[in-house]
Amino acid sequence: MLTAAQLRAARALLGLDQKTLAERAGVSVPTIQRMEASPGNVRGVVESLTRVVQALEAAGVELIGEGTESRGHGRGVRLKASAGPSGSAPVPGDKSDHG
Template sequence: MITAAQLRAARALLGIDQKALAELSSLSLPTIQRMEASDGVVRGNVDSLMKLIGALDAAGIEVIGERATSSGGGRGVRLKEPSP
């Protein structure tokens, strides 16, 4: 799963706009816009999500899930859980 915030951060790390991500993932610009406007986890059909994750992976982005460790050695970002 990928959140809207992770998607925006991935785009920022790649230095691309929504249109470029749409082209990389073979999705429409409105689809990317809807995904980024989501609240929390990105929703979409499985095919669209697979295309998105595949395009990010091919571009060098590793999506790190909550409480998951990173298998790569590159740089990344992650939000900490808020302190109680």
């Protein structure tokens, strides 16, 4: 499943705005907006979601599912499993939370 955070991150990595992604996927801008505003996993019409995923993959993004190894060799980002509810993981060497 694709999460809203993955969708936003993939679009950012490609330097695409919502309009361009919508055009490439053959969906409307409000569809992209709704997908990106979804809490957790993106919800919506399966065909629209499939088109968006295909457009992102055709543009060069590898969408990595939780617990799945990456097939690619390019650069990218991945959220750590230990990330907190805000989506932020502790920064190594950061002592700001130690009083």
